[in-house]
Amino acid sequence: MQQTITQKILSKAANRKFVNAGESIWLNVDILLTHDVCGPPTFDIFKQEFGPDAKVWDPKKVVVLPDHYIFTANEHAHRNIDLLRQFAKEQQLEHYYDVGTERYKGVCHVALAEEGFNLPGTVLFGTDSHTCTSGAFGMFGTGIGNTDAAFILGTGKLWEKVPESILFTFDGEMPAYLTAKDLILHILGDITTDGATYRAMEFAGEAIFSLPMEERMTLTNMAIEAGGMNGIIAADKIAEDYVKARSNKPYELFQSDSDAQYHSKYHYNVRDLEPVVAQPHSPDNRATVRSVQGTKITKSYIGSCTGGKLTDFVMAARILKGQRVSVTTNIVPATVKVARDLETELYDGQTLKRIFEDAGCSIALPSCAACLGGPADTVGRSVDNDVVVSTTNRNFPGRMGSKHAGVYLASPLTAAASAITGKLTDPRDFL
Amino acid sequence: METIIQGKAYVLGKNIDTDQIIPAEHLVYSLSDPEEVVLYGKYALSGVPPEQGGLPEGNVLFIDEGSCHSNFTIIIAGPNFGCGSSREHAPFALKVAGVKAIVAESYARIFYRNCVDGGFAIPYETAEQLNQVIKTGDELKIDVESNTIENLTSKITYKLNPLGDVFKIVEAGGIFAYARQENLMPQA
Numbered sequence: 001m002q003q004t005i006t007q008k009i010l011s012k013a014a015n016r017k018f019v020n021a022g023e024s025i026w027l028n029v030d031i032l033l034t035h036d037v038c039g040p041p042t043f044d045i046f047k048q049e050f051g052p053d054a055k056v057w058d059p060k061k062v063v064v065l066p067d068h069y070i071f072t073a074n075e076h077a078h079r080n081i082d083l084l085r086q087f088a089k090e091q092q093l094e095h096y097y098d099v100g101t102e103r104y105k106g107v108c109h110v111a112l113a114e115e116g117f118n119l120p121g122t123v124l125f126g127t128d129s130h131t132c133t134s135g136a137f138g139m140f141g142t143g144i145g146n147t148d149a150a151f152i153l154g155t156g157k158l159w160e161k162v163p164e165s166i167l168f169t170f171d172g173e174m175p176a177y178l179t180a181k182d183l184i185l186h187i188l189g190d191i192t193t194d195g196a197t198y199r200a201m202e203f204a205g206e207a208i209f210s211l212p213m214e215e216r217m218t219l220t221n222m223a224i225e226a227g228g229m230n231g232i233i234a235a236d237k238i239a240e241d242y243v244k245a246r247s248n249k250p251y252e253l254f255q256s257d258s259d260a261q262y263h264s265k266y267h268y269n270v271r272d273l274e275p276v277v278a279q280p281h282s283p284d285n286r287a288t289v290r291s292v293q294g295t296k297i298t299k300s301y302i303g304s305c306t307g308g309k310l311t312d313f314v315m316a317a318r319i320l321k322g323q324r325v326s327v328t329t330n331i332v333p334a335t336v337k338v339a340r341d342l343e344t345e346l347y348d349g350q351t352l353k354r355i356f357e358d359a360g361c362s363i364a365l366p367s368c369a370a371c372l373g374g375p376a377d378t379v380g381r382s383v384d385n386d387v388v389v390s391t392t393n394r395n396f397p398g399r400m401g402s403k404h405a406g407v408y409l410a411s412p413l414t415a416a417a418s419a420i421t422g423k424l425t426d427p428r429d430f431l
Numbered sequence: 432m433e434t435i436i437q438g439k440a441y442v443l444g445k446n447i448d449t450d451q452i453i454p455a456e457h458l459v460y461s462l463s464d465p466e467e468v469v470l471y472g473k474y475a476l477s478g479v480p481p482e483q484g485g486l487p488e489g490n491v492l493f494i495d496e497g498s499c500h501s502n503f504t505i506i507i508a509g510p511n512f513g514c515g516s517s518r519e520h521a522p523f524a525l526k527v528a529g530v531k532a533i534v535a536e537s538y539a540r541i542f543y544r545n546c547v548d549g550g551f552a553i554p555y556e557t558a559e560q561l562n563q564v565i566k567t568g569d570e571l572k573i574d575v576e577s578n579t580i581e582n583l584t585s586k587i588t589y590k591l592n593p594l595g596d597v598f599k600i601v602e603a604g605g606i607f608a609y610a611r612q613e614n615l616m617p618q619a
Contacts, residue, residue: 024596026615028565037458037459037518038517038518038519040461041461041462041463041519041520042460044462044463048606050617068458069459074459076459076460076461077459079459079461080459125499126517127517127519128517129515129516129517131517142571143516143517143541144517144541144544144545145518145522145541145544145545145548145549146462146519146545146549147519147545147548147549147605147606147607148544148545148548148606151548151606151607151610151616154616155610155615155616157615159606161596166518172560193446193511193514194446194510194511194514194537194539197511197537197538197539197540198540227511227514227539228538229540282446324550337498347619370461371454372450372516373450373454373456374455374456375456375459376456394448394515396448396450396451396515397450397478397479398444398450398451398454398478399448399450399455403480
């Protein structure tokens with residue numbers, strides 16, 4: 001008893017019955033994720049430390065999803081893809097999703113879910129800070145660097161300090177104008193960008209368990225913006241149904257004990273909350289959309305692991321149907337699957353793709369794209385003094401390209417409403 | 432490991448994220464090819480808005496025009512240093528630039544781990560807001576054994592928080608050296 005869901009999962013991975021918050025333990029890793037930015041240096045370190053002919057600890061447990069710098073003319077970026085391809089071949093990695101082939105998926109965190117790699121009760125490490133996204137499936141997922149990833153590649157193990165947990169409970173029925181993005185931006189405003197450093201962020205309450213998986217992923221995705229080691233939501237029937245439709249692998253459900261010890265607890269009723277943005281230049285710089293309504297923007301960007309899932313585009317379409325955008329609006333589906341769904345998913349009798357095209361948006365190919373700026377030719381990259389409203393996750397100086405640009409992080413509803421007016425706009429004006 | 436780290440201070444504010452330490456457009460260079468590695472030094476801290484680089488005055492270049500190496504050895508910063516992405520290129524870039532230690536009020540977890548496990552720079556924490564009292568260019572001396580930092584310019588010594596659990600990894604020079612020392616993995 002007295003364990004949080006995070007402690008229970010880590011106990012299992014350490015072959016222990018109980019672990020205390022604060023202890024450093026060695027974990028057995030279920031999946032290691034890497035991509036085109038951090039894969040090549042990770043493989044270099046692996047070879048340097050374990051030998052040029054060393055084999056990874058378990059080729060079935062290594063997932064390589066190139067997604068960052070895909071549609072660019074940058075030669076160094078192409079070289080990185082070549083290095084991934086070469087390593088995958090040498091090591092016979094069956095879970096390598098090559099660029100330029102039918103296997104290419106897109107943004108790794110969303111693809112992991114789509115491809116059935118997210119299994120409740122398991123431990124995932126990834127060379128990307130948003131690896132915490134997978135915690136929406138009642139599992140432990142966290143980001144690491146290249147050295148730690150190389151260590152896992154050779155040993156299948158890594159040390160981790162068991163985190164204390166913060167519990168965020170959301171009661172009430174989600175209003176149509178509110179999204180998971182508003183909830184997490186609200187939390188960030190309350191606890192700031194280091195409010196959960198080295199801690200687990202656990203989400204619960206009827207409003208959370210009413211959300212579809214993709215919305216839950218938006219919450220856990222941004223745990224890292226508060227410094228969180230992981231974000232986690234216990235798997236329920238909605239999660240199990242999602243997993244079973246995509247995987248036949250075994251999994252184990254865990255829940256926090258009723259007497260589990262928490263660092264702190266926050267309680268919200270979603271009926272008391274309203275659409276918010278994070279103003280430049282920090283994800284915790286929260287303001288209600290109403291309070292900054294009318295601020296002029298030059299771009300709207302709907303994409304990324306945070307805000308480029310099908311549910312995000314359905315929300316955007318609710319606002320954009322029959323409207324015209326007045327600023328450049330980039331629609332960047334996270335994955336090939338999402339891109340295909342835009343062509344078939346209907347809202348009010350029209351495909352999402354048709355709705356976005358009729359509204360004057362430009363639809364890009366699936367990748368991380370301008371969420372993190374990227375090479376100079378990246379679609380949607382901010383320039384000069386751009387003011388961007390974006391469904392992405394970070395708005396530190398220069399994050400989307402230009403050091404002089406300002407980025408307002410927002411929900412897909414707010415990004416869509418603002419695209420129409422060219423000013424920050426509360427989505428309730430269009431709903 | 433070195434037990435004394437001495438050099439000039441480069442002072443920064445709070446929430447210095449990894450995009451400021453090494454902007455994403457530069458993450459494409461090789462971390463093993465010596466000709467490309469120096470580029471990480473060249474662009475280290477290039478994402479910091481100029482007025483926030485080299486406090487208290489600001490507008491102090493961390494890397495001189497045309498150089499790949501910094502005149503500053505020790506970074507002094509506020510809370511949440513290294514927040515944002517997991518890119519190990521960030522502590523790597525600081526190391527290539529010549530940084531040996533960082534002294535901040537706190538760190539984001541992944542950056543801290545990367546510093547320790549990769550053996551790039553020692554991430555010290557302090558309870559005091561040293562970025563309010565140390566100026567860019569001050570000559571500093573860190574004593575690793577006594578966990579202190581002396582400002583040789585102002586002749587004031589401050590306490591550093593002991594490294595605790597991770598000291599043995601820092602001392603070994605990184606997670607691989609530590610794991611070999613502890614027989615957690617085969618010897619090289």
